[in-house]
Amino acid sequence: xxxxxxxxxxxxxxxxxxxxxxxxxxxxxxxxxxxxxxxxxxxxxxxxxxxxxxxxxxxxxxxxxxxxxxxxxxxxxxxxxxxxxxxxxxxxxxxxxxxxxxxxxxxxxxxxxxxxxxxxxxxxxxxxxxxxxxxxxxxxxxxxxxxxxxxxxxxxxxxxxxxxxxxxxxxxxxxxxxxxxxxxxxxxxxxxxxxxxxxxxxxxxxxxxxxxxxxxxxxxxxxxxxxxxxxxxxxxxxxxxxxxxxxxxxxxxxxxxxxxxxxxxxxxxxxxxxxxxxxxxxxxxxxxxxxxxxxxxxxxxxxxxxxxxxxxxxxxxxxxxxxxxxxxxxxxxxxxxxxxxxxxxxxxxxxxxxxxxxxxxxxxxxxxxxxxxxxxxxxxxxxxxxxxxxxxxxxxxxxxxxxxxxxxxxxxxxxxxxxxxxxxxxxxxxxxxxxxxxxxxxxxxxxxxxxxxxxxxxxxxxxxxxxxxxxxxxxxxxxxxxxxxxxxxxxxxxxxxxxxxxxxxxxxxxxxxxxxxxxxxxxxxxxxxxxxxxxxxxxxxxxxxxxxxxxxxxxxxxxxxxxxxxxxxxxxxxxxxxxxxxxxxxxxxxxxxxxxxxxxxxxxxxxxxxxxxxxxxxxxxxxxxxxxxxxxxxxxxxxxxxxxxxxxxxxxxxxxxxxxxxxxxxxxxxxxxxxxxxxxxxxxxxxxxxxxxxxxxxxxxxxxxxxxxxxxxxxxxxxxxxxxxxxxxxxxxxxxxxxxxxxxxxxxxxxxxxxxxxxxxxxxxxxxxxxxxxxxxxxxxxxxxxxxxxxxxxxxxxxxxxxxxxxxxxxxxxxxxxxxxxxxxxxxxxxxxxxxxxxxxxxxxxxxxxxxxxxxxxxxx
Numbered sequence: 001x002x003x004x005x006x007x008x009x010x011x012x013x014x015x016x017x018x019x020x021x022x023x024x025x026x027x028x029x030x031x032x033x034x035x036x037x038x039x040x041x042x043x044x045x046x047x048x049x050x051x052x053x054x055x056x057x058x059x060x061x062x063x064x065x066x067x068x069x070x071x072x073x074x075x076x077x078x079x080x081x082x083x084x085x086x087x088x089x090x091x092x093x094x095x096x097x098x099x100x101x102x103x104x105x106x107x108x109x110x111x112x113x114x115x116x117x118x119x120x121x122x123x124x125x126x127x128x129x130x131x132x133x134x135x136x137x138x139x140x141x142x143x144x145x146x147x148x149x150x151x152x153x154x155x156x157x158x159x160x161x162x163x164x165x166x167x168x169x170x171x172x173x174x175x176x177x178x179x180x181x182x183x184x185x186x187x188x189x190x191x192x193x194x195x196x197x198x199x200x201x202x203x204x205x206x207x208x209x210x211x212x213x214x215x216x217x218x219x220x221x222x223x224x225x226x227x228x229x230x231x232x233x234x235x236x237x238x239x240x241x242x243x244x245x246x247x248x249x250x251x252x253x254x255x256x257x258x259x260x261x262x263x264x265x266x267x268x269x270x271x272x273x274x275x276x277x278x279x280x281x282x283x284x285x286x287x288x289x290x291x292x293x294x295x296x297x298x299x300x301x302x303x304x305x306x307x308x309x310x311x312x313x314x315x316x317x318x319x320x321x322x323x324x325x326x327x328x329x330x331x332x333x334x335x336x337x338x339x340x341x342x343x344x345x346x347x348x349x350x351x352x353x354x355x356x357x358x359x360x361x362x363x364x365x366x367x368x369x370x371x372x373x374x375x376x377x378x379x380x381x382x383x384x385x386x387x388x389x390x391x392x393x394x395x396x397x398x399x400x401x402x403x404x405x406x407x408x409x410x411x412x413x414x415x416x417x418x419x420x421x422x423x424x425x426x427x428x429x430x431x432x433x434x435x436x437x438x439x440x441x442x443x444x445x446x447x448x449x450x451x452x453x454x455x456x457x458x459x460x461x462x463x464x465x466x467x468x469x470x471x472x473x474x475x476x477x478x479x480x481x482x483x484x485x486x487x488x489x490x491x492x493x494x495x496x497x498x499x500x501x502x503x504x505x506x507x508x509x510x511x512x513x514x515x516x517x518x519x520x521x522x523x524x525x526x527x528x529x530x531x532x533x534x535x536x537x538x539x540x541x542x543x544x545x546x547x548x549x550x551x552x553x554x555x556x557x558x559x560x561x562x563x564x565x566x567x568x569x570x571x572x573x574x575x576x577x578x579x580x581x582x583x584x585x586x587x588x589x590x591x592x593x594x595x596x597x598x599x600x601x602x603x604x605x606x607x608x609x610x611x612x613x614x615x616x617x618x619x620x621x622x623x624x625x626x627x628x629x630x631x632x633x634x635x636x637x638x639x640x641x642x643x644x645x646x647x648x649x650x651x652x653x654x655x656x657x658x659x660x661x662x663x664x665x666x667x668x669x670x671x672x673x674x675x676x677x678x679x680x681x682x683x684x685x686x687x688x689x690x691x692x693x694x695x696x697x698x699x700x701x702x703x704x705x706x707x708x709x710x711x712x713x714x715x716x717x718x719x720x721x722x723x724x725x726x727x728x729x730x731x732x733x734x735x736x737x738x739x740x741x742x743x744x745x746x747x748x749x750x751x752x753x754x755x756x757x758x759x760x761x762x763x764x765x766x767x768x769x770x771x772x773x774x775x776x777x778x779x780x781x782x783x784x785x786x787x788x789x790x791x792x793x794x795x796x797x798x799x800x801x802x803x804x805x806x807x808x809x810x811x812x813x814x815x816x817x818x819x820x821x822x823x824x825x826x827x828x829x830x831x832x833x834x835x836x837x838x839x840x841x842x843x844x845x846x847x848x849x850x851x852x853x854x855x856x857x858x859x860x861x
């Protein structure tokens with residue numbers, strides 16, 4: 001199967017790779033034109049889109065070769081993504097963008113998900129792939145090299161999919177030295193037909209079905225090889241008793257094996273992770289940007305869908321602009337989810353381009369959200385301002401993009417030009433007052449002030465709430481309460497003691513939590529002499545793929561051994577792995593802020609080992625009415641070859657580890673793995689939940705939970721990567737810890753905890769008297785049915801849900817009032833209808849198995 005692996009960005013930039021890649025397609029078409037048996041596979045539609053636009057004279061040939069089955073697309077996504085770090089919704093958008101292009105332009109229905117180079121494969125992929133219209137999966141990295149292939153891979157929901165492991169890699173056989181990857185130069189010790197014979201013997205050693213073997217002919221940016229035609233002819237002329245060798249496609253290979261394996265293939269139920277754990281925390285700016293923009297995309301899409309579903313969008317041209325901005329933002333984010341980019345294993349110039357793309361996407365989303373805020377006003381803001389120009393009061397709006405009700409404190413930034421307003425009262429539409437306060441952020445010499453109005457309330461699912469803010473000349477502290485259920489006390493050593501009805505907490509000057517007690521049981525959660533939110537400063541001699549070990553040797557190997565324990569241990573007198581911790585540093589701590597929801601402490605300090613230095617600024621959020629603690633940690637480093645982790649030691653040595661993966665949860669053992677928004681370690685009905693915002697590296701060693709933060713390493717042996725040392729660069733990390741007892745993690749609904757950190761409530765401020773659109777929202781009446789996506793698509797609205805507890809659930813999706821009758825049907829992500837359209841009176845009955853995903857399309861009747 002001739003092909004080449006296309007790197008959008010890796011050791012070169014996108015522009016530097018594009019020209020040779022386009023030339024490779026030219027060469028493949030030339031070979032196919034003169035050799036009628038020759039076939040070729042192209043992975044990613046981003047490259048085909050570029051070729052299609054630049055060479056329109058080749059379009060007819062491309063269509064004909066696709067029709068004849070000689071030109072194949074496998075993967076068929078926009079880019080070949082990482083499967084672990086991006087959200088499940090992002091994975092679906094990679095598929096829809098890529099597969100729709102292939103279908104519309106070349107008439108190809110891509111059925112094989114070829115992710116030959118991705119760094120790990122989570123066990124929700126079997127269902128997710130089938131939901132995306134694939135019937136088979138092909139991968140290269142992650143399993144034991146002696147493991148048999150192909151097999152049926154069972155996912156966490158019970159879905160099974162045909163899966164092939166590329167034994168020996170995607171560049172298994174080469175007939176030319178025209179390759180990029182130095183590892184491929186000597187891949188074959190023999191040439192021509194003898195090379196084919198040698199590779200057949202290698203594949204037969206692990207093949208579960210020996211009548212059909214797959215020999216990928218190509219490698220990293222490898223030029224299509226005319227020599228393959230002669231090699232196949234040479235082999236067949238001298239094959240004797242050996243199998244015939246033909247040019248074919250990956251799809252034909254899959255179906256040939258399925259037909260031949262009458263007794264079925266072996267079944268595997270496995271999380272194919274971790275592979276290269278260093279990618280979890282290399283170039284962390286990429287990971288943080290990715291999750292932040294995924295949240296903004298979801299918020300903007302859901303807001304737009306909620307408005308259009310209720311008939312609240314007034315200007316068609318305005319919505320066309322929003323659609324353009326959203327598509328443009330998605331395209332930039334999806335591009336940056338290419339597996340080498342989001343993993344950080346790229347050249348410095350490519351890294352700079354990556355951050356530029358994120359800024360462009362952020363700009364598109366800012367325009368989208370600003371436009372939506374304007375649309376929420378029933379009259380234009382200009383009209384409202386003119387009508388009420390003498391009024392100083394304000395209208396406030398909150399949109400909750402989550403599919404569940406949220407109780408939080410939200411802030412509204414306001415510019416004040418007068419100083420006589422020293423307080424504020426805020427009222428709901430029905431006239432009831434909500435807790436509110438006014439905070440001065442900045443003031444100038446002329447009396448103008450930048451302030452925040454903060455309110456505490458409960459906000460409905462996928463709905464808006466509107467409020468009236470009334471200024472007062474004498475402020476009243478509405479957050480004060482003579483019968484406080486919490487207290488904060490500063491000790492003589494500068495540390496703080498905090499207590500509420502749930503917990504007692506002791507915070508050291510370093511910003512570390514040195515004591516945590518749940519009041520209900522009186523049990524201490526932190527082992528003596530240790531601390532939560534302790535920053536561990538460790539040496540790291542690895543590269544951008546691997547921790548500690550250097551250098552990356554080969555591309556196709558089994559799961560990585562855990563080296564975290566070794567990295568914490570100074571086992572030899574001349575080796576120093578442990579460089580320090582924030583608990584041992586001389587930090588200073590003070591109260592920074594307080595509102596109705598929380599008290600915020602701020603700690604600053606430095607960790608240093610010789611010339612290696614890391615400055616930290618920690619914000620610690622002590623919640624007045626909850627047992628959780630939030631953290632915001634800013635790290636700025638100087639020096640090279642180190643890594644930082646946020647440690648949360650417990651006594652749960654025998655606990656079970658659970659990680660969120662796209663659309664589900666997986667039970668894992670010790671080690672560091674890529675996770676989505678949370679991890680839980682629990683023994684029976686007692687555990688610790690650790691949620692994060694864009695921090696994929698989640699590790700466990702015994703009773704220790706940790707988050708992998710900044711790394712300072714490079715891959716200088718391969719390419720220019722000086723920026724990967726993060727010299728003088730600051731990163732800010734957000735995460736929360738929540739101990740629990742008397743329940744399992746499921747009772748805590750961690751999928752909601754993680755979403756709160758990553759999908760912020762949206763706010764807007766309008767002049768007094770501005771009529772605001774009221775959005776009723778989409779509601780789900782079962783807490784285990786989680787809304788994964790809501791968006792508008794052509795003539796329909798998409799609502800995607802999944803069962804988050806793993807136990808199955810029944811419930812109802814309640815739609816907002818719509819001015820016209822509605823129809824709904826169950827579809828796959830490409831719009832293939834799975835159930836006949838039914839009319840709805842505003843409700844959709846849902847029944848899901850454990851971790852099952854369903855997509856509903858809603859249309860006007």
